[in-house]
Amino acid sequence: MSAAASSRPPHGISVPGEPPGGRRAIAVWGLGVAVYFVAITYRTSLGVAGMDAAERFDINASALSTFSILQLLVYAGMQIPVGLLVDRWGTRKVLTLGVVLFTVGQFGFAFSSSYAAALACRALLGCGDAMTFISVLRLGSRWFPAKRGPLVAQIAALIGMAGNLVTTLVLARLLGAFGWTPTFAGSALGGVLVLVLMLLFLKDHPKGHEPPPATHTGRGYVRRQIARTWREPGTRMGMWVHFTTQFPAMVFLLLWGMPFLVEAQGLSRASAGELLTLVVLSNMAVGLVFGQVIARHHTARTPIALGTVAATATSWGVVLAWPGQAPTWLLVVLCVVLGACGPASMIGFDFARPANPPERQGTASGIVNMGGFTASMTTLLAVGVLLDLTGDNFRIAFASVFVLEAIGVVQILRLRGRAHQRERERVVASRVEAVHVPA
Incomplete structure (x- = not known):
């Protein structure tokens, strides 16, 4: 997908000081995409477990849909705040917070025995998930030149959708073989892994390509920005x-x-x-x-x-x-x-x-x-x-x-x-x- 395609300068106009890309950029950006991959598997995990959830929590169709509605409500409501946070804090801090939140949410969902507790866990997961996509877009723009934008966006989207494949091909079978708690608790280990890798290796931008310091403060800025x-x-x-x-x-x-x-x-x-x-x-x-x-x-x-x-x-x-x-x-x-x-x-x-x-x-x-x-x-x-x-x-x-x-x-x-x-x-x-x- 070419979400970044239009970020390129007009034809014939070069942009000085662009990040060079290269293997280091691919490795760092790849960590961000791995976070997005894990978030997608957690986001879509209920898609293959809906009937199991209805039986586990003894709920009807409306109550079952509330799981995903609440998750998406939190996700949608967080988009503008996350956009502002990424610009101010940088990708690494926002992604780290996101991983912690969606991993705790997935792990808690595994052990939830009541409908209310399960709802709270899906809300927490939605909050963490909301911090991934915009952060990955920003990470790509910081590590690659603008002309690589379309390819970077395409690959990020493809890898993210592969997380959906894990849900439909792997998680569904694990759920049938091992049951609710082992499947969801085991999947939460993916969040722990990417968190450790992020803390060790993820950088907001390559050396020498630091963005200017943020000078935006106060509520007036937020209102004007929006x-x-x-x-x-x-x-x-x-x-x-x-x-x-x-x-x-x-x-x-x-x-x-x-x-x-x-x-x-x-x-x-x-x-x-x-x-x-x-x-x-x-x-x-x-x-x-x-x-x-x-x-x-x-x-x-x-x-x-x-x-x-x-x-x-x-x-x-x-x-x-x-x-x-x-x-x-x-x-x-x-x-x-x-x-x-x-x-x-x-x-x-x-x-x-x-x-x-x-x-x-x-x-x-x-x-x-x-x-x-x-x-x-x-x-x-x-x-x-x-x-x-x-x-x-x-x-x-x-x-x-x-x-x-x-x-x-x-x-x-x-x-x-x-x-x-x-x-x-x-x-x-x-x-x-x-x-x-x-x-």
Whole structure:
């Protein structure tokens, strides 16, 4: 994915003092990505354990969805504060705090015997998870030159999605073989490992490329930072793109995919797990394609985003309208299409980056990242409530997907003209400024 693609300077303009990249950069940045990988495995672990959680805590569909809703509520609410913290504290401190929080949350979830305790642990996990993605984006920009941005972002996203593979391929089998507590407690050891490696080796930036000292203090700065970032049409466009494209796959992988495939479509848990794995594999493959296309043709951003929304809505419409249980080939098509949702959501960052100066990048990324997780949280709740009200009618429950997609498409169409115009103005201004820079 090319979240960093638009952070490159205009063609022909070099940026002095850029970090050199190299093996040292790959090693340090790789540690940050490893943290993101572990966070993804913890975030999606409930997706293969939803039915086990319902039995363990004796809860209905609405209560089960509250696990993921609370986790995402905390995640979304933390995005702007995390963006500000990364700019002020640096990546190492924020990532360290994040690892501690999500590891304690995962470990506590393993031993929770009550619903309330388990909820608290998922909230703690969501708080730690919220500190990973923006930190990894920042780490890449500090260790690699801007021209490497697209490749760095693509690889980070691919490795992060591999964490989802661990959930669907490994964690699901471990849960069946060893049970709840050993599986979740054992997985928490991954957080301990990356924490030790981070404390030993992670650095915020290469020597000689230290950022200027932070001078931003006081509440006035926070208000101004958020207001100025939000006023940019590109920031809002990015948020709505993220909102509209990410949530269908997130809801499917995070919680409701397994129950839908097993209870509504009559598949075995093993077959359902394979289809969830297909979503992840499709995500990784499509991400490479979208990243390369957008890196070469920046104008393709909006068509790709809207095309993904249209394909998702069409696939869900056919599956839900199919009389009886959908055939396997149709479920395969649905899962392949859902795999495009994650890569399409990354386009949101490509709108926000050129709209904001470097000192507002963290805040802009936080606002964009809120979009998809807010939509996911809303849909998780809607599906759970509708399942309870309709006696587990998945057709009606998943129809809520179309409502949020429609809202998002309206906002994208409303903002796209202003966002594109503002971006063109910034590119022209950058080129004029570069021409007047003394040699």
